[in-house]
Amino acid sequence: MVTNITNLGRSGLSDWLIQRVSALVLAVYALFVVGYLLFHPNLDYATWSGLFAQTWMRIFSLLAFISMAAHAWVGLWTISTDYLKHTGARFGFQAVVILAIFVFLVWGVQVLWGA
Amino acid sequence: MNSKRPVNLDLSTIHFPLPALTSITHRVTGVILFVGLIFGFWALDASLSSPEGFDAVRDALAHNVLAKLIAWGLLSALGFHFVAGIKHLLMDAGYGVDLEGGNRKAQITVVISAVLVVLAGVWVW
Amino acid sequence: MSTMRNLTFDAIIIGGGGSGLRAALELAKSGKKTAVLSKVFPTRSHTVSAQGGITCAIASADPNDDWRWHMYDTVKGSDYIGDQDAIEYMCNEGPKAVFELEHMGLPFSRFDNGRIYQRPFGGQSKDFGKGGQAARTCAAADRTGHALLHTLYQNNLKNNTVFLDEWYAVDLVKNANGDVVGCIALCIETGEVVHVKSKATVLATGGAGRIYASTTNALINTGDGIGMALRAGFPVQDIEMWQFHPTGIHGAGCLVTEGCRGEGGYLVNKDGERFMERYAPNAKDLAGRDVVARAMVMEVLEGRGCGENADHVMLKLDHLGEEVLMKRLPGIVELSKTFAHVDPVKAPIPVTPTCHYMMGGIPTNVHGQALMQDGDGNDQIINGLFACGEAACVSVHGANRLGGNSLLDLVVFGRAAGIHIEKSLNEGVDYLDATQSDVDQAMSRMARWNESSGGESVHDLKTELQNIMQNAFGVFRQEDNMQEGVKQLGELRERIGQAHLGDKSNAFNTARVEALELDNLLEVAEATAIAALERKESRGAHSRYDYPDRDDVNWLKHSLFHPGDKTVTKREVNFTPKTVDTFEPKIRTY
Amino acid sequence: MSNLQVSVYRYNPETDSAPYMQEFQIDTQGRDLMVLNVLTMIKDQDSSLAFRRSCREGVCGSDGMNMNGTNGLACITPISDVVKDNKLVLRPLPGLPVMRDLVVDMNLFYKQYERMQPYLQNDTAEPAIERLQSPEDRDKLDGLYECILCACCSTSCPSFWWNPDKFVGPAGLLQAYRFLADSRDTATSSRLAELEDPFSLFRCRGIMNCVSVCPKGLNPTRAIGKIREMLLSNAT
Numbered sequence A: 001m002v003t004n005i006t007n008l009g010r011s012g013l014s015d016w017l018i019q020r021v022s023a024l025v026l027a028v029y030a031l032f033v034v035g036y037l038l039f040h041p042n043l044d045y046a047t048w049s050g051l052f053a054q055t056w057m058r059i060f061s062l063l064a065f066i067s068m069a070a071h072a073w074v075g076l077w078t079i080s081t082d083y084l085k086h087t088g089a090r091f092g093f094q095a096v097v098i099l100a101i102f103v104f105l106v107w108g109v110q111v112l113w114g115a
Numbered sequence B: 001m002n003s004k005r006p007v008n009l010d011l012s013t014i015h016f017p018l019p020a021l022t023s024i025t026h027r028v029t030g031v032i033l034f035v036g037l038i039f040g041f042w043a044l045d046a047s048l049s050s051p052e053g054f055d056a057v058r059d060a061l062a063h064n065v066l067a068k069l070i071a072w073g074l075l076s077a078l079g080f081h082f083v084a085g086i087k088h089l090l091m092d093a094g095y096g097v098d099l100e101g102g103n104r105k106a107q108i109t110v111v112i113s114a115v116l117v118v119l120a121g122v123w124v125w
Numbered sequence C: 001m002s003t004m005r006n007l008t009f010d011a012i013i014i015g016g017g018g019s020g021l022r023a024a025l026e027l028a029k030s031g032k033k034t035a036v037l038s039k040v041f042p043t044r045s046h047t048v049s050a051q052g053g054i055t056c057a058i059a060s061a062d063p064n065d066d067w068r069w070h071m072y073d074t075v076k077g078s079d080y081i082g083d084q085d086a087i088e089y090m091c092n093e094g095p096k097a098v099f100e101l102e103h104m105g106l107p108f109s110r111f112d113n114g115r116i117y118q119r120p121f122g123g124q125s126k127d128f129g130k131g132g133q134a135a136r137t138c139a140a141a142d143r144t145g146h147a148l149l150h151t152l153y154q155n156n157l158k159n160n161t162v163f164l165d166e167w168y169a170v171d172l173v174k175n176a177n178g179d180v181v182g183c184i185a186l187c188i189e190t191g192e193v194v195h196v197k198s199k200a201t202v203l204a205t206g207g208a209g210r211i212y213a214s215t216t217n218a219l220i221n222t223g224d225g226i227g228m229a230l231r232a233g234f235p236v237q238d239i240e241m242w243q244f245h246p247t248g249i250h251g252a253g254c255l256v257t258e259g260c261r262g263e264g265g266y267l268v269n270k271d272g273e274r275f276m277e278r279y280a281p282n283a284k285d286l287a288g289r290d291v292v293a294r295a296m297v298m299e300v301l302e303g304r305g306c307g308e309n310a311d312h313v314m315l316k317l318d319h320l321g322e323e324v325l326m327k328r329l330p331g332i333v334e335l336s337k338t339f340a341h342v343d344p345v346k347a348p349i350p351v352t353p354t355c356h357y358m359m360g361g362i363p364t365n366v367h368g369q370a371l372m373q374d375g376d377g378n379d380q381i382i383n384g385l386f387a388c389g390e391a392a393c394v395s396v397h398g399a400n401r402l403g404g405n406s407l408l409d410l411v412v413f414g415r416a417a418g419i420h421i422e423k424s425l426n427e428g429v430d431y432l433d434a435t436q437s438d439v440d441q442a443m444s445r446m447a448r449w450n451e452s453s454g455g456e457s458v459h460d461l462k463t464e465l466q467n468i469m470q471n472a473f474g475v476f477r478q479e480d481n482m483q484e485g486v487k488q489l490g491e492l493r494e495r496i497g498q499a500h501l502g503d504k505s506n507a508f509n510t511a512r513v514e515a516l517e518l519d520n521l522l523e524v525a526e527a528t529a530i531a532a533l534e535r536k537e538s539r540g541a542h543s544r545y546d547y548p549d550r551d552d553v554n555w556l557k558h559s560l561f562h563p564g565d566k567t568v569t570k571r572e573v574n575f576t577p578k579t580v581d582t583f584e585p586k587i588r589t590y
Numbered sequence D: 001m002s003n004l005q006v007s008v009y010r011y012n013p014e015t016d017s018a019p020y021m022q023e024f025q026i027d028t029q030g031r032d033l034m035v036l037n038v039l040t041m042i043k044d045q046d047s048s049l050a051f052r053r054s055c056r057e058g059v060c061g062s063d064g065m066n067m068n069g070t071n072g073l074a075c076i077t078p079i080s081d082v083v084k085d086n087k088l089v090l091r092p093l094p095g096l097p098v099m100r101d102l103v104v105d106m107n108l109f110y111k112q113y114e115r116m117q118p119y120l121q122n123d124t125a126e127p128a129i130e131r132l133q134s135p136e137d138r139d140k141l142d143g144l145y146e147c148i149l150c151a152c153c154s155t156s157c158p159s160f161w162w163n164p165d166k167f168v169g170p171a172g173l174l175q176a177y178r179f180l181a182d183s184r185d186t187a188t189s190s191r192l193a194e195l196e197d198p199f200s201l202f203r204c205r206g207i208m209n210c211v212s213v214c215p216k217g218l219n220p221t222r223a224i225g226k227i228r229e230m231l232l233s234n235a236t
Helices: A012-039 A045-053 A055-083 A087-113 B018-049 B051-063 B065-092 B099-124 C018-030 C067-077 C084-104 C144-158 C224-231 C289-301 C322-328 C330-339 C405-426 C436-451 C458-472 C479-497 C510-534 D035-045 D107-115 D135-139 D158-162 D169-180 D188-193 D209-213 D220-235
Strands: C005-014 C034-038 C118-125 C133-138 C162-165 C167-174 C180-187 C193-203 C242-249 C266-268 C313-316 C349-358 C369-373 C379-387 C557-562 C567-572 D003-010 D020-027 D064-067 D070-073 D087-091 D098-100
Touching: A012 A055, A012 B065, A012 D220, A045 A055, A045 B018, A045 B051, A055 A087, A055 B018, A055 D158, A087 B018, B018 B051, B018 B065, B018 B099, B018 D209, B051 B065, B065 B099, B065 D220, B099 D209, C005 C018, C005 C180, C005 C405, C018 C034, C018 C144, C018 C405, C034 C167, C067 C084, C067 C118, C067 C133, C084 C144, C084 C405, C118 C289, C144 C405, C167 C193, C167 C224, C167 C436, C167 C510, C180 C379, C180 C436, C180 C510, C193 C224, C193 C405, C193 C436, C224 C379, C224 C510, C242 C289, C242 C330, C289 C313, C289 C349, C322 C330, C379 C405, C436 C510, C458 C479, C458 C510, C479 C510, C510 C557, C510 C567, D003 D035, D020 D035, D035 D087, D070 D209, D107 D169, D158 D169, D169 D188, D169 D220, D188 D220, D209 D220
Parallel strands: C005 C034, C005 C193, C034 C162, C193 C379, D003 D087
Antiparallel strands: C118 C133, C167 C180, C180 C193, C242 C349, C266 C313, C313 C349, C369 C379, C557 C567, D003 D020, D064 D070, D064 D087
């Protein structure tokens, strides 16, 4: 057993599962958004903001943002432990990633419920 | 005696089969998408903030070459990451986990994502 | 070399193959300070190449099977110079040793009832030869040696055996009383030479098939233990007895298991005739290996060989069907495709008798204690020295080994040596320390190579040696050829004594190891040659045109080659098993 | 022309500060030799070349090396399989420290193997004869027990390159599954517990380099998937 304290789920198995579940959410969300844009070639502001005014879309989006956060963290954490052998560099990289994810999340919530 | 032993790990001398190349590309596109989130959130934020913001995003995507390139790049990365991700899920489910299946899945991944990259380009332009 | 480091163990086992690992396992379990010293990582030892199986009366294929029937076959197979007390011990203890291996995890193939799969092998019978062909060889597909060696290594890991991997034993160290008290060893990785001190030194160094140009043996099979023993002045027994396996892949020499014929394959000549029916009407292709090998050579000599040069025969397997081949002989299919460019599912494999196994070796008793003869011809135990496996001559194989008996030999006598060493260590055995001059003596050979400044290359001399052996000491032998061979080997000894080691670096210097191996090849080759010349009869694997018959009056004996004066004496064969009646010599037919 | 251009990775720790490539010309006389034969011919020219070899028939796993970019066993790789433009490039197995020339230090590789407790564990009393096992249960070990520890797979695996101390690697994991799959082994839960962390098993990214180089045609990726299934069904 290799111990590690910086991974998300505290076990490889839960990280693995989180990565898969979040991937599915992101896949569905991406398909939906891309599909929506394709089917509305002449999209205007009212339709677009109307979509995001609906509660289900907000919840769906939030779910996608949270999935993004988890998915990105597991992925980038793995990358950091693969390539960054210097402890300080790895820790720094991980800190930047966490900060970025935090910013994205707050930003996302603000976009959805702000204004 | 030289105590620091060398390691043979000059990647340019090592042959990587197609599945290995799709795997590293999956990783690279993941990083690109993460960085690209800045643009994604910016576009979403701006487009929902006001009709003017919406138009600004729309105009940028319609006329600004840089914005078009970024959009195309991100859509391409998304396309590849999506297809390769499905390949991963199929392998997790035990489909095609042998030499032949692995190669075929990698080939299919490359072909489908190439098509998606072209389609994304058509869409953006 | 005054600053030479000492390593001290209760027991040092030289060789990490089947017998060495089995002995080590016994000692590791006992908590004695023991180490396995091996010139290759243990799972690279030649045991890994054993294919067909381990012969043992575990009564799986036939619930009425009896170890005494196995004993009868083995005595007959040995052409009656196998020691009957040792054969009795092996066949009787065998089932215990095989079940132990299964309990350790060896992945044997299985019958439908869940018991270990057994296949027919050459020379096997029921009811003392009267009940027809037996199926007594326990198998893990055709990778039994691999499965066995890995299982033993794994269980040594489990029991925390100390391993000196990629260390090379150079020579034995004897004290003033002539007891063996350790060895000189070279760490291949660093080039460091150390004096390994131990109360028991076990030679489990395997065979020396590389004295021949064409052999099924691994490149590492250079008879290092035999060489060390001979240089230390100890005798070797029945060293003229070399088994030629009937089915080596023509050209490449890779082994094709007897299990192929056990599963129903057979040999054909250029006319497609199943010629073994003429030579061994009852057992046919499953006669003793010496019998089959000779028959093959006869076919070729009489012009019925296959191929452009009419120099080999064919092993037909295609009639067995793809399913059986892939299930029972998957490794053979692989090897044949790689080395013969033949898919045995579709076409027969070109095969030729190929040097395979050294029946002779360091004479030991059933406890693995090495023996020599005193002036009156009585056995004398060499204190501190043990041997097991192919390096030893217990002797259970006599003049011809039966297929599947080598793996049994390894585990039974590796285990026996371990048990005996543990017992004698418990009794507080201790020998006089070696002096500096004793150590220097053991270092002299290595020093000679290190100081060499010119001379012939190791590679050329080795090739020459192998060709001499191949030409003069093959399946058939005769006086004048052998005399010439002995003479050439004598000259070769002079030249090897002057040969040159070009690379004198320390780190992983394989050239130095190959040079040291060449000395051992020479020792084994010369002992073989002189003993073969001396044995004026045909028995088992030793087949002479000039003495075509077995001579029980003069040669129902072991030969003993003494390195000091290069003479051969005789040693009595044991005919007194403890629990069964003696098997009297009979005419040997299959 | 049957002159083969061979380029060999050379490094002697006593004399070289860094590795370099040395060129040799080998007359193959038009034969499709095995790479090991070529190496032996080079050693006849230059006895200082170091490489491991033993069985010369693909069962002992000594001579794993990188040939024109791909790992394999020199003794069962015909030059026709790897040579491109009449050139053969021989390098040591990637990712492990080089002792000398083509010889790598395999200790990390063996350590990961040992960590998998590669021996049968059974806490029930041993019967007087063998433990019974149905042919169907025995069949589950096919494709697992044949591993020869040549390290071709693990040293072709990027995940092992980056974390050889933490990621068990394909060879070790194949062995882990060999015992998990054995109906006679009773240590399933402790074996699985050893593998649950984010590195030991889960660092496998399904790249399948291991499968593409295994000289015995084994499939560590599939074994890893099976272990993951066992972990998953154990934990959910």
